[in-house]
Amino acid sequence: VTTAGEQAAELDPVTEQDYDDELISVPVRTNAGSQTISRQAVERGLGTEDIVFADLLKSYDTSLDARLINAPTWGLLAVANPITYTDADPTAAEFYRKILGASANVEDVLQDLDEDDLFTLMRGRRWAWLNGEVTDQKPFVQNPAFGNAFGTTDGAAYPAGVRGVLPNGGRVVTDNNLPNNLGTGTNEDVAVVVAQHEAHLWEDPSAPFFIRAEQPQAKKLGIDLVLYGYFAACFNRVVDAQGTPKAVHQKITG
DSSP states (O other): OOOOOOOSSTTSOOOOOOOOOOOOOOOOEEEEEEEEEEHHHHHHSSSHHHHHHHHHHHHHHHHHHHHHHHOTTTSHHHHSEEEEOOOSSOOHHHHHHHHHHHHHHHHHHOTTOOTTOEEEEEOHHHHHHHHHOBOSSSBSEEOGGGOOOSEEEOOOOGGGSEEEEOTTSOEEEEOTTSOOOBTTTTOBOOEEEEEGGGOEEEEOTTOSEEEEEOGGGGGGTEEEEEEEEEEEEESOOOBOTTSOBOOOSEEEEO
16 A cells, blocks of 8 residues: 655655555456348348347447446446445435435545546436425426526436436436346345446457358358457455455445
8 A cells, every 4th residue: 555654854764655466357258149130131121230230239238238237246236335225215315315425435445536436326217216306495306407406417318328416416327227126025226326437347449349140041041140349347446455355336225
């Protein structure tokens, strides 16, 4: 751990802690999908192959995103610190306090946290619920053009990334690959406060790669389409003095 301290007197040696490293194993994985379409569909249809390819690309992106969030052992939810919030009649204010607590936990782990680094990841239904919550005085979330609210939204659509801002200025990102079947009633969802610079994803700059093969299906008048790419991800890079990973990201569930 790099350290700094007060110099006891002029020209005295200053604090020094020599750099050490810790091996973190981050496997390179393969994300892929395929489809077989008939030659008749390609040759007699209008844009059939392009449509199938576009569907493959969407599936590739969705599958990769789901793995990053839900993969056992190394995925975001697997390494995040759990914060339990159990309430049969939840309110936006209660949920917001949990988000603030989660944010404080992240700041405790990462003392050099950038002020714009955190965002809260939640399902679209949870963001819609927040937008629908009102208090005795004003809506919890509202477009700033229509008045004063605790948080703000510009009406951005699901793929936009940031959907709005919480009362503390924290960004909200929605992702429907987060589970919504948790708990004994199998109807609970989860939200995660994420430190962006500790969510690492590496992909080949040319990925995904596309293969169009006619020969394997020639006797069937078929065409194989394959999409694949390599990736590596790490959500627990930060370790303590003993080399044990520290839970940076915080998941609100229960």
